[in-house]
Amino acid sequence: MTQRIPARIIETVDAGKPIRLTPAQSGGPIHTRSFSGRFRNWRLVGGGLLFLLFFGTAWLDWDGRQAVLWDLGKQQFHIFGATFWPQDFILLSALLIIAAFGLFFITVLAGRVWCGYACPQSTWTWVFMWAEKITEGDRHQRIKLDAAPWSAGKLLRRTTKHALWLAVSLVTALAFVGYFTPVRELVRDLFTLQLDAATGFWVFFFTAATYVNAGWLREKVCLHMCPYSRFQSVMFDRDTLIVSYDAARGESRGARKIGSDPRAQGLGDCIDCTVCVQVCPTGIDIRDGLQLDCISCGACVDACDSVMDKMGYARGLIRYTSERALQGGRTRYLRPRLVGYAVAMVVMIGAFVWALQVRPLISLDVTKDRTLFRENAAGQIENAYRLKVINKTQQTRQYAVSLAAGPFELHGQRRLSLEPGEILDLPVSVALVDETARVTARTLRFEVVDLADPTSRVGTESTFVAPVR
Incomplete structure (x- = not known):
């Protein structure tokens, strides 16, 4: 019979010091503490701009239509004065x-700073945490509320919190779906209960997704669902600016009176108040070193700086710095990999702008009729085609259809007038007018030219088939 060895939890380490688990290690809910500071202010500015961009852009008008609208039904994607089509997906x-x-x-420059300041998941999570604070109180009040038995007061606070979460989620879903369905019609149909089933499903889906992600999953999305958290660490180098604890300055940790000399007590600047842990949205202790969970939001920097101010110590015990700087060196900002990414970005942005400028505002697709060939009344070999012409501008345009030089003659409509965004399916035929040029198959080229702007033209090749002589 196998005998099991009983396991026991070790409660103490050196000198009887208790083991302190971070909220992330304990597996319980993470209740963050309120704080203030310059990095929090920068995050508020970034989040405010993101909210203004996300919620405000959907309500802008441009030339009588919604300024930004991805019309999936018509396969037209309007972005202010430009209209893009599936052919422009490149x-x-x-x-x-x-x-x-x-x-x-x-x-490479500043670590996971995108996650802390501009990522929608983090931004919406901070909003939900704010709703939690105004309904249930600060950190210690929420912890106490969690432990308290259910009562009318607790039920009211929890109901109000979830009502706020759902309200923010619904507004978020309406704004997002409003980029694919005209937002004014969407809001009107919602309040008049006239939403069609498909639109109603997507509003419900994104409401639920926002509510679950920002309200319940929170840091778990960053840790377990976001691929960026998995590969970002391999992009760091010794000069990457990351949130770091200066152990050389902070150790050994310990409590002391304000105004006392920590060196005389054999202590560093860290008073072991754990405020840096209490404000962390992912529940880690930055003093344990760089961790996958850290989103570089700078909350611990603000919290620690405020404690250093009260103690009369210099700021920067926790700060954005590099591994090289922590070891006494100087951070190198101009390094090959960083410069390489910058050069690649500049080149690609330049190429993208050039491509936008030269992209044809006419689209032409040519489909040959299934019939190989036929003989017309004049005894000429003739092939039939269907031309699909799209006006990709925001104005009514006049176009001319022609064939490039060759022994062919185009039969059919040659002058077109298309409304903005109109798609015209045009049947035409091409006759071989020079019998001496007859071969089994040869290439011909259709061209469409904007009569108001001859530089705006597009051409597409097809095949002409004739019987063997």
């Missing part, structure tokens, strides 16, 4: 690549 891919390189650049 530009979207390029934009995503530029954004990725921008993220790489920021990561």
Whole structure:
């Protein structure tokens, strides 16, 4: 019979000092403490700009329509004065690549600072934490409320908190869906209970997703669901600016009276108040070193600086710094990898702007009729085609359809007038007028030219088929 060895939890370490688990280590809910400071102010400015951009842009008008609207039904994507089509998706891919390189650049320069200041997950989580604070109180009050038995007061506070969470989630969902469905019609249909089933589903889906992600999952999204948290550490080097605890200055930790000389007591500047842990949205102790959970929000920097001010010590016990600087060296900002990302970004942004400028505002697709060929009344070999012409501008345009030089003659409508965004399916035929040029198959080229701007033109090749002579 196998005998089990009983396990016991070790409660103390050296000199009887108790083990202190961080909120992240304990596995319980993370209740953050209120704080203030310059990095919090910067985050508020960044979050405010993000909210203004996200919620405000959907309500802007441009030339009688919504300024930014991804109309999936019509396959038209309006961004202020420009309209993009599925054929322009290569530009979207390029934009995503530029954004990725921008993220790489920021990561090499300042670590995971994007997560702490501009990531929507973090920004909405801070908003939900604010709603939690105004309904349930500060950190110690929320901890006490969690431990308290259910009562009318607790039920009222929890109900109010979740009502605020749901209100923010609904507004977020309406703004997001409003970029795909005209937002004014969306809000009107919601309040008149006339939402169609598909739109109603997406409003419900994004409301639920926001509520769950920012209200319940919070830091778990950053730790377990976001791929960036997994690969960002491999992009760090010894000169990357990261939130760091200066152990050489802070150790040994210990409590002391204000005004006392810590060196005389064999102590460093850290008074072991754990305020840096209490304000951390992911519940870690930055004094344990760089961790995957850290989102570089600077909350611990603000909290520690406020404690240093009260103690009369210099700020910066916890600060944004590099590994090289912590070891007594100087941070190198101009280094090959960082410069390489910057150069790549500049080149790609330049290429993207050039591509936007030269992209054709006419689209032409050519489809050959299934019939290989036929003979017309004049005894000429003839092929049939269907031209799909799209006016990708915001004005009514006049176009001319033609064939590039060759032994062919175009039969059909040659002058077109298309409304903004109109798609015209045009049947035409092409006859071989020079019998001496007859071969089994040869290439011909259709061209469409904007009559008001001859430099705006597009051409597409197809195949002409003739019987063997």
